[in-house]
Amino acid sequence: MPKVKLTALAVEKIQVPEKGQVDYFDASMPAFGVRVSYAGSRTFFVMTRLLGKQIRLSLGKAQCGRIENGLSLKDARAKAGEWVELAQQGIDPRKLRNDEKKRNETTFQNTFSVVADRFMRQYVKPRLAVKTQKGYDGVLFGQDLDGWKNIPVATISRADVRERLEYIVERGCPTLANNTLAYLRKFFNWCVDQELIEHSPVDRLKAPAPKVVGDRVLSEDEIKVVWQAFENEGLVFGDLFKLLLLTGQRRSEVIEMTIDECRGLNTLEPIWEIPAHRTKNKRPQIVYLSHMAAEIVRNRPIFGEKGFLFTTNGATPVSGISKAKKRIDEDIESICKKKEIPVIPHWRIHDLRRSMVTIMNEQLSIPPHVVEACVNHISSGAKTGVAGVYNKALYLKERRKAFDAWGTFVQELLNEKQSVLV
Incomplete structure (x- = not known):
């Protein structure tokens, strides 16, 4: 050699x-x-x-x-x-x-789209609500992350994530940018757990835009106007928006409401029982229906085997609430101009729930822990930490009085409106 x-x-x-x-x-x-x-x-x-x-x-x-x-x-x-x-x-x-x-x-086989599809199948769909599933799907497979589709997930860097988030903010969607970061945080943490990557590129990455926390509470005069717009809308969406205000429950919970969930509609204590699988915190909820709320439920036409209160085909809950909200906003503007009063500032559907909670606390003197129970919250001191382990009280009698007080409050506002019109 x-x-x-x-x-x-x-x-x-x-x-x-x-x-x-x-x-x-x-x-x-x-x-x-x-x-x-x-x-x-x-x-x-x-x-x-x-x-x-x-x-x-x-x-x-x-x-x-x-x-x-x-x-x-x-x-x-x-x-x-x-x-x-x-x-x-x-x-x-x-x-x-x-x-x-x-x-x-x-690494090169595990592209972003391949891993995202696996994440949806193995984590999102088996565990999360349909609405949340749609949120993940819209972000992971949407246009903003389309450029990552064929890139190995292990090669996506912190700078890549930041560039995408900044782009979303610059095109005028700061809230979407924050939501995108939240979804990506869960996705990349799952990738770490699956040993597909060593470190998450979004670890300790701050939100790209200030979080917009809703704080809109409708005044008494505004409640009168929006209720009139609900009346004008009528039919499915008119009643839907009325119940959102009268019950203070979440949008999806009211939209998917069925007649089988309602009890004692012709008694003095009508109730609506929301099963655990339909609530955000997976806890069953009992809603006492005020006289006005019970009357709306009794008068809803029910068709189809599933008994949805708000449906157009009998098979699925109604869709198109955003379009209905737009029509109602246009009607509210028309009502305000006709009455020669300032147009109501922008409000969200969730503001109906917030308005009930705020007025119950501030004007109706209902204890905070009862108000929390009325909207199925567990964030109050009486239900969190060690206290939450032992405090299993449902405050049913207190809740019934709270919902009745709120229903009476709304009814008296509307009676004031009618007396003014006369």
Whole structure:
């Protein structure tokens, strides 16, 4: 076996054998060399011992001629030294190389779209509500992250995430940017748990825009006007918005309300029982229906086997509440102009719930823990921490009085409106 002083030029100029292959050992590093085949290929190698057995380790193609992406002589020597050291420790460098190759293959197979689809199937759909599922789907597969579709999820950096969030803010959607960060935080944390990535690129990343916390509470005069608009809307959505105000329950809970959930509609204590699977905190809720609320429920036409109160086809709950809200807003503007009063500032559907809670607390003197129970909250001191473990009180009698007081309050407001009109 020939021994030569290997230089970059020498590696490239070594004569090609007529047949087979020849190993040339480096004069300055005897265990290291280059193998030259009759086809002209040049491959660096190193001889060493692994667990007492002599082995030959192929380091990679030499960088010369048309092999531009091969190893330089300097890098080959360094790699030879590293591999010999590993072998002396009883570690097979070839196994490490194969494991790394598999990891790289897995990395490039696990693109963002592939992993996002798996995340939806394995985590989101089995655990989260349909509305939340749609939120994840809209973010992970929406236009804002479309450029990540074919990128390995492990290569997405903190800078990549920040750039996308800033783009969403700049196009006028700050709330969506904050929501996108929240969804991505859960997604990347799941990727860490699944050992698809080592660290989440959104770890400790701050929200890109100030959080808009709703604080709109309708005044008494505004309640009169919006109720008139609900009356004008009539039919499905008119009654739907009335119940949102009278019960203070969440939008989805009222939209999916069924006649089978209602009890004692013709008694003095009509109630609406929302099952746990339909509430946000997965706790069943009992809503005492005021006289006005019970009357709306009694007068709703019921058709279809599922008994939805708010439906147009009998098979599914009604859709299009955003369009109805837009019509109501237009009607409110018309009412205000006709009455020559200032147009009501922008309000959200959730403000109906907030208005009930605020007025119950501030004007009707209902204890906060009872108000919380009325809207199925568990954030008050009486129900959190250690207290929540022991305090299982439902405050049913107190809730009934609270809902009756709220119904009476709204009814008296409307009676004032009617007396003014007369």
